[in-house]
Amino acid sequence: MSTAVSSDLLPLTATDGPSGLAVGGVPLVELGRRFGTPLFVYDEEHLRQRCREAVAAFGPGNVAYASKAFLCTAMARLAHEEGLLLDVASGGELRVARHAGVPGDRIVLHGNNKDESELLAAAAAGVRHVVVDSFDEMDRIERLHATAGLAPLPVVLRVAPGVAAGGHRAIRTGGTDSKFGFGLAAGIAAAAVERARNSPAMVLEGVHAHVGSQVLNPAELADGAAATARFAAETGVRGLTVGGGLGVAYEAGQRVPEFAEWAARVRAAARDAGWRGELTVEPGRSITARAGLTLYRVGTVKRIEGVRTYVSVDGGMSDNLRPALYSSRYEAFLPRAPHAPRPLRARLVGKHCESGDVIIDDAALPADLRVSDLLATPVTGAYGYAMASNYNKLPRPAVVFVRDGEARLVVRRETEDDLLRLDVTEPAAAGPAAGTSRADLVAARRPAGA
Incomplete structure (x- = not known):
């Protein structure tokens, strides 16, 4: 698919302007800078x-x-x-x-x-x-x-x-x-x-x-x-x-x-x-579903000659499990150029330690896509955040609502401290003194009189 992304997949208030695609009157590139990625935008x-x-x-x-x-x-x-x-x-x-x-x-x-x-x-x-x-x-x-x-x-x-x-x-x-x-x-x-x-x-x-x-x-x-x-x-x-x-x-x-x-x-x-x-x-x-989209940041573009191109982003199956679970299909585009042709074929993947961490198996993308680009997948407003996880201990994304030129944070981004909140920790056991040999450790554990 070399054509631009269909407007039928975009939120109702989506418009194109000098800064690329805007939703609710707020440019997506601005939302990516302000709130970070991955990010759910409604x-x-x-x-x-x-x-x-x-x-x-x-x-x-x-x-x-x-x-x-x-x-x-x-x-x-x-x-x-x-x-x-x-x-x-x-x-x-x-x-x-x-x-x-x-x-x-x-x-x-x-x-x-x-x-x-x-x-x-x-x-x-x-x-x-x-x-x-x-x-x-x-x-x-x-x-x-x-x-x-x-x-x-x-x-x-x-x-x-x-x-x-x-x-x-x-x-x-x-x-x-x-x-x-x-x-x-x-x-x-x-x-x-x-x-x-x-x-x-x-x-x-x-x-x-x-x-x-x-x-x-x-x-x-x-x-x-x-x-x-x-x-x-x-x-x-x-x-x-x-x-x-x-x-x-x-x-x-x-x-x-x-x-x-x-x-x-x-x-x-x-x-x-x-x-x-x-x-x-x-x-x-x-x-x-159509009211929401997900913003990612491209981190790696890997071209394997004669095989395929991989484009890796900073999210994946922890914020969109549906492709892995249901073989669901999506499209993707660059918010800076939403109407650009998309002749590049690539497998759009996440950052998880899992070969099945695939967002779009055969994505159509602009030819000038590059590392650090903001990339969007539309129609992710249903069962994206709802099914999100902390796989590989990735913090879950933030969620923002946009309307009339204003963006409001409705769910904050998790932090690494949040990942530890539920852990029940105990004092670490004292380790052996420096220089203790294996023979000394064995002798210390031997019952008295043995």
């Missing part, structure tokens, strides 16, 4: 507009932001300000949402293996409902009700509709062979509905399904909605959630459905299946 206006589009398509109160895609205090607060509920998948995500000031009744707790502390935290926060995933979880809820005085908990039952969709097998979640939910087959989900209805520890609010992630064909989302809606209508539950999964374009030329198309398809499918009520959705990637 277009705040893009985030807010996507939230508004989702609410317009599905209606107020019917959209929950799937916070696993990207969560920090600022993001939780933004989604809440734009009228979205928050879907959290752990006690930690619940803590962040509450820290951001999101009321408990605007939060939904997911998770296929919630422990008792998470269930108690959800009850204490007064969450809108808990999405129950197994009979073992029902056992825990009933035990807490009996022994810890837990009030009846509002619950939604996650079902596995037998429809699996998504861009990679690891993110297809709605099939029969899944760790998530009660299967519709063999009456398992129906038995779960009856148990929840008859339990003094639970108040059944509805059913939920999520068929997968990075789905580009809305017909697949409609199929999952139809199967779940049919079950919901047959069992007479009050609420129906059809999950998220709407995909985004990571490379030029990919067609992506808009929220309005998604809403029309799943509503029609649910109606045809006999459902007459409202339905709730849980978008995550489709809110944040």
Whole structure:
């Protein structure tokens, strides 16, 4: 690909100027200098507009932001300000949402293996409902009700509709062979509905399904909605959630459905299946992915004659695990020349001690790329920072939001001191005195009288 990077992959406020590409009115080269690299940059206006589009398509109160895609205090607060509920998948995500000031009744707790502390935290926060995933979880809820005085908990039952969709097998979640939910087959989900209805520890609010992630064909989302809606209508539950999964374009030329198309398809499918009520959705990637991009600094350009060129940057799989985990594909460009042709073919890699630390296997890059260049990978706003790690003890990047010519730090960069914060250290054992021979050490360890 020798053409310039497609504008369809860039945040909505991206513009070209004398200093190269700017987002939110702030040049990316300035952000790289000011905040360092690697750096996650989010277009705040893009985030807010996507939230508004989702609410317009599905209606107020019917959209929950799937916070696993990207969560920090600022993001939780933004989604809440734009009228979205928050879907959290752990006690930690619940803590962040509450820290951001999101009321408990605007939060939904997911998770296929919630422990008792998470269930108690959800009850204490007064969450809108808990999405129950197994009979073992029902056992825990009933035990807490009996022994810890837990009030009846509002619950939604996650079902596995037998429809699996998504861009990679690891993110297809709605099939029969899944760790998530009660299967519709063999009456398992129906038995779960009856148990929840008859339990003094639970108040059944509805059913939920999520068929997968990075789905580009809305017909697949409609199929999952139809199967779940049919079950919901047959069992007479009050609420129906059809999950998220709407995909985004990571490379030029990919067609992506808009929220309005998604809403029309799943509503029609649910109606045809006999459902007459409202339905709730849980978008995550489709809110944040294109809003964010990652800035790196090029450190090494290695040309192996007759083989390939390697371009190494100062991040890698610790800030974008998706290529290694899902074989995900991205594009890259130089912010100083965003519209330059990209005839150079190279493997874009990170700095980790791992051959699989590949960001883009066959990247298209400008011919004049050089060491110290600032390089950007777009569409990294979902599951980049969220899946970041400290592999090789690299500190995790900072996150900035940009809007109206201003940049604000919302997550600071980790430091090497942060890497030591959790270590439990003990005084170092005294070593042998200088000049002590091996024979002396052996003799000193020999039991007395030996």
